[in-house]
Amino acid sequence: MKSIIKEEFEIYSFLDNLNGNNAKEIVDKIINEVPFIKNIEYAGVDKELLKDLFNRFVLDHNSNNQFFEINDKENEKALNISKETLMKLKPFSNSIKYIFIFPCFDRFTLESMNGLGGFCSSKNVILVFFNKNGKNWERYLKETICHEFAHSVSNFYKGGEFSVGGGLIFEGLAEHFRENILGGESAPYSKALSADEIKKYLNELKPKLNSMDLDFYMEVFYGTGKYPNWTGYSIGYYLVENYLNKKFQDEKVDWNKLLRENPKYILGKTYKHKE
Numbered sequence: 001m002k003s004i005i006k007e008e009f010e011i012y013s014f015l016d017n018l019n020g021n022n023a024k025e026i027v028d029k030i031i032n033e034v035p036f037i038k039n040i041e042y043a044g045v046d047k048e049l050l051k052d053l054f055n056r057f058v059l060d061h062n063s064n065n066q067f068f069e070i071n072d073k074e075n076e077k078a079l080n081i082s083k084e085t086l087m088k089l090k091p092f093s094n095s096i097k098y099i100f101i102f103p104c105f106d107r108f109t110l111e112s113m114n115g116l117g118g119f120c121s122s123k124n125v126i127l128v129f130f131n132k133n134g135k136n137w138e139r140y141l142k143e144t145i146c147h148e149f150a151h152s153v154s155n156f157y158k159g160g161e162f163s164v165g166g167g168l169i170f171e172g173l174a175e176h177f178r179e180n181i182l183g184g185e186s187a188p189y190s191k192a193l194s195a196d197e198i199k200k201y202l203n204e205l206k207p208k209l210n211s212m213d214l215d216f217y218m219e220v221f222y223g224t225g226k227y228p229n230w231t232g233y234s235i236g237y238y239l240v241e242n243y244l245n246k247k248f249q250d251e252k253v254d255w256n257k258l259l260r261e262n263p264k265y266i267l268g269k270t271y272k273h274k275e
Contacts, residue, residue, distance in 0.1 A: 001033050004079050008090065010037075011082045013101040015075045015130065023065040023105045027054050030102060043100045044121030044159065057117060057129050058104050065105035068132045078130065081138055085145045088181065092256055093153045095124050099145065104129035112229070116140040120151035121159045139184075146182050150174035153259050162263070164220055164232070165209030169263035169270075171221070171233050172240030177255055190237035192230035198238050201231055209267070239270040 004011045014030045031050060034042045042050045060066065070078075082099050104110070106129070109117040115134015119127045126148040134140060151157045151174055156166065175190050193201070205220065215224075223229030243266055244253060 001035075002075055002079060004083050006083075007096075009083070009086050009097040009099070011079055011086075011099045011101070013075055013079050013082075015070050015078060015101060015103055016072075018067070018069060018103055021065075021067055023059055023067075026103065027058060030054075034100070037098070040098060040122060040125050043127055044098070044125030053119065053121070053127070054102070057109070057119060057127075058102060058106060060106045060108075062107065066107055066110045066131055066133060067105065068103075070103075070132050074132065077138070078141060081141050082128075082145060085142045086149075089146065089149050092149070092259065093124075095153075097149070097152065098125045099128060100126070101128045101130055104131045106131075110134055114140045116144045118144040118148040119159075120148050120157060123155070123157070124152050126152055142182060143178055143184070143187070146178040147174045150177040150259050155260065156262055160214070160217075161212070163210050163212050164205065164217055165267050166263040167217060167221065168209075168232055168236035168239060169266045170236070172236030172238070173259060173263075173266075175233070175237055176240050176244060177259065180253065180255070186237070187233075189230035189233040191234060192228065193234040195238070197228075198235050201227060202235050205235075239267070243270045 002013045002016060012035070014033065017026055017030050017033070020026065031047070031054065034050065036042060045053065078101055082101065086097055086099070104115070104117060106117070109115060109129055110131045110133055113134070115131035115137055117129040119129070121127055126145060128141065128144055130137070130141070151170060154170070156162065157170055162170070175187055179186065208216065219225030220227050221230070221232035223231065
């Protein structure tokens, strides 16, 4: 494990654990190396949930694991990019931030997300799932941290413990924030559906926006069931875009306030449904 520890943030990289070609052994070693930190436990969760997160986001159960090698220079580069990104985001939060960079062997993350995935496990804690084989990983590392940072400052984001409707707004806010702060093109998952498709699926989802069922959430956001992949992300991006255009128009967006807004309020202003 390598780290950068400052007063404003703590960044931990576990990319130096890539010896061998047994993903389960690598993961077990990393789990034992994750430090216990007061108030956030083990990367924002307890040990059992951490194992579940690795099982869900790091290991690949459907194909050969996507192994990769990373040298000390690249590891240091990942740490420094993380540090520089947090410094750029400092105006939007005074709380100490924690970033944990884990290797990722999941084919979906590599092929569909440029080798970078993220998860906000608890307030102010960001997990990054990294595979160097992704194209232009330096850019996507910055974008992943910025996106997850938007989740991490909200008092309403509880590490996945929120409704489908809440998830739509959280994801839409995070990606618009990322675009506003870092620039660049819209992510493919934000534009995966046409306007007509968004309206169609949003109408279908209307009775289920309050659902907190994780399997249904995965179906809506990751295409594990009847909905196309990235449906929730595209709908969320569309809804937040409408909200920003209506509320701010030519005014500068107050991201400090907006990222801390109750997603139910924003959803209610963009799409009427039963609470």
